[in-house]
Amino acid sequence: MSIPTSGPEENTRGAAGTPRPPARQSFPVQAAGAGPETENRPEDGSTGRKGRLRVREGNAEPKKEKPGASWKSTDDWGVFRAVVIAVGVVIAAIGGYYLITGTAGVAETGGGQVNASLESQFRFFSAMMVGVGAAFVAIAIKFQWANMLWLVCLMVFLGGIGRVLSWAFSGTPHFTLIILMVVELAFPPALLVWHRFILKTSELRREIHHGAGAAGTGSGAGA
Secondary structure: OOOOOOOHHHHOEOOOOOEOOOOOOOOOOOOOOOOHHHHOOOOOOOOHHHHHHHHHHHHOOOOOOOOOOOOOOOHHHHHHHHHHHHHHHHHHHHHHHHHHHHHHHOOOOOOOOOOHHHHHHHHHHHHHHHHHHHHHHHHHHOHHHOOHHHHHHHHHHHHHHHHHHHHHHHOOOOHHHHHHHHHHHHHHHHHHHHHHHHHHHHHHHHHHHHHHHHHHHHHHHHO
């Protein structure tokens, strides 16, 4: 005796012959807040964009600053560079004046007969003064050459030593030349000491700033 089996059409009908609604398919319900981003959560349990940013900030390396980039814009360095430029302009102007006038431009020369050899040597060193003044200006503008400041200051200081030797062996010069001698002996060391002082102060400020920034980053990471 064969038992009749129901076909697909009979399974979709109820007892009274009415159509049975199709069975609902079950889908896995996702918990609130769960999603693809949960797989990328950091290990410290922080969630969302702030958590990812915090992890990135904690692992990011500090940006490397260019040497001198932070302290060049300070007021101290601005004043120092302006003074160096002014010194260079004055030295170049004096050298240019003597280069044009020769020994006749020196005080108390009397305007007598000109010695050709002395005139040639004097004008040569006058041109060297123009070069020294231009070096001061170039150092102040292109401040990566600040180490050369020691060399040009040494040249000016040695010029003052030469005036001392001239005073000792040849007699007392005009008072204007004595003033120049004092300036040439005193100003270069003072300028170098000022340069060193500003450099040390700028380094100390930068270290304090970096230390405060590192402390702030550490406290933010700990929070």
